[in-house]
Amino acid sequence: MKGLSAALEREGYTVICKSAIQSKLGRVFSMVKAVFKYGSxxxxxxxxxxxxxxxxxxxxxxQCCRLIRLxxxxxxxxxxxxDRLAHYPKMSRMLFKHAKVLVSPSLYLKEAFVKxxxxxxxxxxxxxxxxxxxxxxxxxxxxxxxxxxSFSEIYNPCLAVDLLKGLQDLGYEASLCMAGPxxxxxxxNVQTHAKALGVDVKTPGKLTKAxxxxxxxxxxxxxNTTNFDNMPVSVIEAMALGLxxxxxxxxxxxFLIEKGEDGILVPPNDSKAFIEAILDLKSTPDRTHAMVMxxxxxxxxxxxxVVKAQWMSVLG
Numbered sequence: 001m002k003g004l005s006a007a008l009e010r011e012g013y014t015v016i017c018k019s020a021i022q023s024k025l026g027r028v029f030s031m032v033k034a035v036f037k038y039g040s041x042x043x044x045x046x047x048x049x050x051x052x053x054x055x056x057x058x059x060x061x062x063q064c065c066r067l068i069r070l071x072x073x074x075x076x077x078x079x080x081x082x083d084r085l086a087h088y089p090k091m092s093r094m095l096f097k098h099a100k101v102l103v104s105p106s107l108y109l110k111e112a113f114v115k116x117x118x119x120x121x122x123x124x125x126x127x128x129x130x131x132x133x134x135x136x137x138x139x140x141x142x143x144x145x146x147x148x149x150s151f152s153e154i155y156n157p158c159l160a161v162d163l164l165k166g167l168q169d170l171g172y173e174a175s176l177c178m179a180g181p182x183x184x185x186x187x188x189n190v191q192t193h194a195k196a197l198g199v200d201v202k203t204p205g206k207l208t209k210a211x212x213x214x215x216x217x218x219x220x221x222x223x224n225t226t227n228f229d230n231m232p233v234s235v236i237e238a239m240a241l242g243l244x245x246x247x248x249x250x251x252x253x254x255f256l257i258e259k260g261e262d263g264i265l266v267p268p269n270d271s272k273a274f275i276e277a278i279l280d281l282k283s284t285p286d287r288t289h290a291m292v293m294x295x296x297x298x299x300x301x302x303x304x305x306v307v308k309a310q311w312m313s314v315l316g
Contacts, residue, residue, distance in 0.1 A: 003209070003233070004046075004075075007127065007304050008311070016042070024053070031061050039070040044100065044315055051078025051228070052154070055088075059095045071100040073314065076121075079229035079251035080154065082112040092116075101314055106231035108252030124310045126233045130303040133213065133240035135296050137289055138220035140282040142173040146219035146243065148212055148234040149226070151178075151186040156248075158186075158193045159225040162271045165197045167278065177219060181206035216241050221278055224248060227268050231256050236302055239263070239295035244288050246277045262295035 005015045018034040021027040035045065045065050049058040058074060065072040074096060078084070085092045096102060096118050104110040105126040113121045147160045160178055167174035178190065178201055187203060194201045207215065216222075222238035224247035231252045238245060245263035247253050257263035264280070266273035281288045300306075 003128065004311075007129075007308065008315075011308060011312070013315070019048075019057070028057055028060060031057065032064050035061060035064040035070065036068065039065065039068045042070060045070050045072040047072055047074045049074040049076055049078065049081070049095070051080035051084055052152070054078075055081075055084055059091055062095045062099070066098055074099050074102050076102060076104045076106075076109045076113070077230055079109075079226070081109060081230075082116075085112070085116045103314060106252035106255055108255040109230055122310070122314055124307055124314070125302045126231060126236055127302050127304040127307045128233070128237060128240060128299070130240060130300060132209070133237060135240065135242045136217065137242055137292060138244075140220050140285065140288070142175070143167055143221060143278060143282060144219040145174065145176045145278075146216060146222050146238070147176065147178040147225065148180055148207075148222075148238070149224075149232070150180045151182040151190065152184050153186055154228045155186075155226040156269060157190050157225065159269060159271060159274070160223055161190060161194045161197060161199060161201060163223065163225075163274050163278070164194075164199050164201065166271055166275045168199065170275070172279075175200075175202075177202040177204065177215065179204050179207050179212055179215065213237070213241065216243060219243065221246060221281060223274065223278075224253070225274075226250060229253055236299050239292075240299045242292045242296060244281050244292050245295065246274060246281070257295075260291075262291055262298055264291075 005017050008015050016038050018031045019027050021030050047058050047061055062072050102113060102118060102121045103124050104121050107123055110121045110123045149155045151157055160176060164174055164176040222243040222245050224235055226248055229251040235245060245257060247265055248268040249265035250268050253265060257265055259265045264277040266277050
């Protein structure tokens with residue numbers, strides 16, 4: 001939520017951010033403490049809500065908000081949240097039923113929540129400051145793959161290593177960079193897997209926004225290997241930068257990418273389909289050029305200057 005916080009502050013809102021502590025217990029304590037310390041002087045609490053273990057943090061914080069009558073707004077991020085609705089109905093009602101409004105950055109999650117009876121859902125896409133994303137059309141002489149996510153099992157990062165190996169085995173000059181923080185030990189798994197396959201993978205770790213935008217200039221295909229997803233900011237940013245997208249066809253991705261028009265969607269955990277899609281980008285440069293132009297045009301609708309009025313309406 002750092003990008004949203006900064007954008008709201010530029011519009012004159014006072015924003016207090018909590019949850020950066022690494023320790024899970026410390027993070028929950030910090031968020032709960034902030035609710036009781038600042039809640040009486042705040043108009044709303046924005047709660048980033050994911051489908052992983054962070055889901056429970058959102059439940060706890062929301063109930064604290066209810067205790068002090070502080071309106072709260074869950075921001076729905078987790079691509080597997082529909083599974084939470086299905087398997088944890090009581091906890092889901094505690095969190096979502098009493099919210100002022102639910103903000104969904106994807107039509108996929110909005111549709112899923114409405115089907116479960118939550119009709120107070122507002123669609124506001126993830127925004128970005130488009131002027132910070134220089135658009136560049138890239139050639140695909142060599143294949144330089146970029147993967148940007150947190151290292152987590154649900155994002156299937158080892159599949160990216162398989163793609164690199166497969167391309168090299170076919171005789172193509174290919175490289176891979178995987179940037180992001182490690183959340184569950186998956187980074188070590190990726191490194192072990194790469195070593196076992198005999199390929200070199202760059203892993204620069206967690207990068208600032210400016211750092212990864214600079215890094216992206218050296219790559220020419222963005223891959224999204226996840227098994228669950230919503231509408232990831234990293235993919236939107238890659239579209240803004242002119243990187244052709246190859247992503248798994250899961251969760252909210254078909255709501256973001258029109259297959260074959262502004263990106264390529266393939267089945268999850270299918271290295272063969274991924275490799276074929278990447279080689280298709282390489283072999284049809286005119287089509288790839290048209291695809292990235294359409295992708296950039298689409299994300300222009302996600303610019304902060306376009307969506308800020310929706311946020312101001314929700315915040316009241």
